[in-house]
Amino acid sequence: MKALVTGGAGFIGSNLALELQNKNYEVLVLDDFSSGHFKNLIGFEGEVISGNILDVTEDIVKDVDIIFHQAAITDTTVHDQELMMRINTDGFKKLLNFAVTNNVKFVYASSAATYGDAVSPQKEEYAGKPNNVYGFSKWACDCIAKKYMEKYPENHIVGLRYFNVFGPREQYKGKMASMIWQITKQMIEGKNPKIFKWGEQQRDQVYVKNIVRANLLAQHAKESCIVNAGNGTAVSFNHIVNTLNEILGFNYEPEYIENTYAEFYQDFTQADLTRTENYLGYTPRWNFEDAVRDYTTWLKENKYIH
Structure with a gap:
């Protein structure tokens, strides 16, 4: 089985590429390294192509069995609407066209940002009112995917709406790395950790190992679909601080700051996983506390923390 992972030097893409390699896939990584990092691919032995998804040719795609499309601008503070739509939506459509034309399975990263201020737990049908252009670009991809699913029912197309993903290899994301x-x-x-007043914002924090598993399950989905990929539970920012204090042996008090992103910030996200379990057979294997323990162990082993 040959797989193409776009954005394969990024946070989620690299974890996915390495796991596919562990499962004896032939893996091809595509990344322009605008936000990915070569160190994320230490241990990867497959082919790496440096390039933008807008420059991908059909020759690359037609030689693979499945595309895991992770490449995108994920910085939600980017306000350049044309750039965001061109990379995230136009790039997506180009790859999806190639996949359909060559009968290649297509699994792609959507986002919980498509829900905007929808009530929680978020169900798939609540999407469509994003708060920022990033969320809109992902919603546009979902709309395109739905049309392709209807037009090409014989093809395999699965969208995964990621919630707040954290875990190994995210450190190169800078300000967009997880709260954890x-x-x-x-x-x-x-330092005392800075969190928005008064720390009661709740987010579905999902471990990257759960997300990798969701991608692997998606290639065998019952049928084409767009489903949530989260933990199915929400934790407050205060709880994150308390959990890390306990695991790392600290006793820091949070420093509460104003939320400068309040205009488009999601205060409460939680994935409804009913459809995900039905279509993919997915339930998260890592709960939040165990995931944080596993993550901090990895950070220590790789000398990112001491």
Whole structure:
């Protein structure tokens, strides 16, 4: 089985590429390294192509059995609407066209940002009112995917709406890395962790190992679909601080700050996983606390924290 992972040097893409390799897939990684990093691919032995998804040719795609499309601009603070739509939506459509034309399975990363301020737990039908252009670009992809599913029912197309993913190899995301990484880093540096007032915002924090598993299951989905990929539970920012204090042996008090992104910030996200379990057979294997323990162990082993 030959797989193409776009954005394969990025956070989720690299974890997926390495796991596919572990499962004896022939893996091809495509990345322009705008936000990915070569160190994420240490241990990867497949082919790496440096390039933008807009420049992908059909020759690359037609030689694979499945595409795991992870490449995108994921910085939700980017306000360049044309750039966001061109990379995230136009790039997506180009790859999807290639996949359909060559009968290649297509699994892609959508986002919980498509829900905007929808009530929680978010069900798939609640999407469509995103708060920012990133969420809109992903919603546009979902709309295109739905049309292709109807037009080409014989093809295999699965969209996964990622919630707040954290875990190994996210450190190169900088300001867009998870709250878990940001708070851990501040604690290790001897600082009180900064979180938005008053820390009761709740997010579905899902471990990247759960997300990789969702991708692997998606290639065998009962039928084409767009489903949530989360943990199915929400944790508050205060709980994140308390959990990290306990695991790392600290006793830091949070420093509460104003939320400068309040205009388009999602205060409460939680994935309804009913459809995901039905179509993919997916339930998360890592709960939040165990995932944080596993993650901090990895960070220590790889000397990102001491």
